[in-house]
Amino acid sequence: MDAISWSTAGPAIASAFVASLVEFVEAFTIVLAVATLRGWRPALSGTFAALGVLGLMIVILGPLIGRLPLHLLQFVVGVLLLLFGMGWLRKAVLRAAGVLPLHDEMAAFAAESAELSEEARRHHSSMDWIAGLAAFKAVLLEGIEVIFIVLAVGAGRGLLGAAATGALAACIPVLAVGAILRRPLAQVPENTLKFIVGVMLSAFGVFWTGEAFGLDWPGGDLVLFALAAVFLVTGLVMVVALRRPEAEVAR
Amino acid sequence: MTILRDVAGMLIGMFLADRALSGAILCLVALVGVAIKEAGLQPLYGGAALIIGCVGIIAAVTVREARRRGG
Numbered sequence: 001m002d003a004i005s006w007s008t009a010g011p012a013i014a015s016a017f018v019a020s021l022v023e024f025v026e027a028f029t030i031v032l033a034v035a036t037l038r039g040w041r042p043a044l045s046g047t048f049a050a051l052g053v054l055g056l057m058i059v060i061l062g063p064l065i066g067r068l069p070l071h072l073l074q075f076v077v078g079v080l081l082l083l084f085g086m087g088w089l090r091k092a093v094l095r096a097a098g099v100l101p102l103h104d105e106m107a108a109f110a111a112e113s114a115e116l117s118e119e120a121r122r123h124h125s126s127m128d129w130i131a132g133l134a135a136f137k138a139v140l141l142e143g144i145e146v147i148f149i150v151l152a153v154g155a156g157r158g159l160l161g162a163a164a165t166g167a168l169a170a171c172i173p174v175l176a177v178g179a180i181l182r183r184p185l186a187q188v189p190e191n192t193l194k195f196i197v198g199v200m201l202s203a204f205g206v207f208w209t210g211e212a213f214g215l216d217w218p219g220g221d222l223v224l225f226a227l228a229a230v231f232l233v234t235g236l237v238m239v240v241a242l243r244r245p246e247a248e249v250a251r
Numbered sequence: 252m253t254i255l256r257d258v259a260g261m262l263i264g265m266f267l268a269d270r271a272l273s274g275a276i277l278c279l280v281a282l283v284g285v286a287i288k289e290a291g292l293q294p295l296y297g298g299a300a301l302i303i304g305c306v307g308i309i310a311a312v313t314v315r316e317a318r319r320r321g322g
Binding site for chain 1: 261268317
């Protein structure tokens with residue numbers, strides 16, 4: 001891969017990696033809650049069933065995307081990226097400034113455990129079935145987000161393989177650290193990662209939308225870095241401007 | 252059915268979590284698109300309008316949300 005193609009592939013791989021890392025951590029928390037309450041069998045059954053559904057979605061949707069006209073694909077992906085990326089950036093700024101509370105994996109773990117126990121008590125049905133379903137839903141929902149991110153950052157310029165590699169690479173540290181610790185990955189600086197992802201996806205959104213309108217960006221793919229810098233500076237300025245005294249900005 | 256409902260809810264939430272933000276982005280894209288395709292605006296100026304508009308939108312919606320929450 002030469003220097004120019006790295007300038008496009010690099011941000012795509014990095015965006016897919018960081019965004020997927022966040023999603024894998026969130027899915028891992030739920031699967032771990034299921035495994036802690038009912039053992040690994042329902043947790044893994046639900047996980048693999050969801051991975052099967054996600055695989056089916058990729059097999060069905062993948063070829064369809066290849067048939068779409070490039071400008072239409074860039075426009076749809078660009079607008080969806082702006083909606084998704086700026087949504088993440090907005091929430092990350094508000095959390096970093098202390099306006100919204102930070103996402104807490106330990107709290108999510110406790111809430112999921114309590115919900116599973118309550119579900120089993122109410123329905124008097126097999127706890128393993130309910131637990132497996134909870135793992136299935138968590139992996140499916142987070143997996144759909146990962147698929148969208150891979151499609152969004154990769155589809156516009158034939159970088160699906162690179163983006164998918166970034167997403168799969170994110171799976172490795174989550175599973176490795178999770179297998180060793182066997183507890184929620186509460187130390188992951190989730191809001192900082194979401195901030196970075198929001199910046200990168202927003203930059204990709206402006207880039208693809210502009211290309212769909214026939215804009216030949218000055219500097220080519222390298223303009224992605226400038227666009228990302230604009231969103232990064234804007235986000236940081238907003239954090240400083242809105243910061244409240246007890247904000248946990250460093251996380 | 253619960254799973255389908257949850258998936259639909261998550262997909263809507265992914266893109267339309269904040270109505271003001273989503274509405275503003277869609278309006279901006281529509282305006283820039285019309286200006287380039289119908290009014291003959293140079294695409295480069297359209298790109299500049301897109302980035303300036305996005306910066307303005309993100310600033311406005313975060314300030315609005317912070318004020319709404321008592322900031």
